[in-house]
Amino acid sequence: MARMKFLCDAERCIECNGCVTACKNENEVPWGVNRRRVVTINDGVPGERSMSVACMHCSDAPCIAVCPTNVIYQTEEGVVLHDKDGCIGCGYCFYACPFGAPQFPNGPAAFGARGKMDKCTFCAGGPEENGSQAEFEKYGRNRLAEGKLPACAEMCSTKALLAGDAAELSNIFRDRVLRRGKGSEAWGWMTAYGAGDDAGGSGQGGVGPVGQGEKK
């Protein structure tokens, strides 16, 4: 049985927000809701890293445990989905989620202006007929039923964001890490960071002018 997961390689993510745009376009996500977003740390300084974050489809998802109406479920493939018809917009899942994945569009609901919860579906739709209009309007496109991966991962230009079976992703990532090396051994390091005093060390080396060329 497959365990569908996302994996974001912080060494490759260039903060282009292509994944965010692909998600919004593919699923026609309502205004004010971002199922996916790019988080950057150390913005603008050497050592900056970015990472694309959405629902991580936890194996033991806390949102499922706290939902008072029991409308969040996990499919056989490990994708965490929910039934919007039973959602009362209480927001418990939002507080339980460590990644801030559940989103609430503005709209009339049981709890004031907070509408029904919306989150990343791993492009697997929801509890409606596969590929139906009702499924698309409530949950977005069901690419999994078409034999495709989530749009965000397939759109990623640097292949920083990977999606699919956890075991397969581990194999890809292991292969990648072994090939690319680390620090000054990595391809493009000198162009990006220059020959700083500790260029081969922690990644905090000084920034030199672009176009110094590689010594390898």
Place this chain on the structure above:
Amino acid sequence: MTTRSKVIALAAVFGLGLAACSEQPQVVRYEQGKYEGKTDARPWEGPVYNGDKAAWEQAMRARVRGQNEYARVE
């Protein structure tokens, strides 16, 4: 009315009164894995794969491995 019937009537009134004090649980008890929404079709049960799980898994595996550009360009 005899004393006996008075006692029986009083006991019945007390019994009914105490019955009203019982309390039913009003909180939904969460049970692991108990989903109460609508049932969902599995990905291979759509019009594309017509229930052929093996074909769907093979297509997904090929798609996932295609993300490894090292394997793609060599």
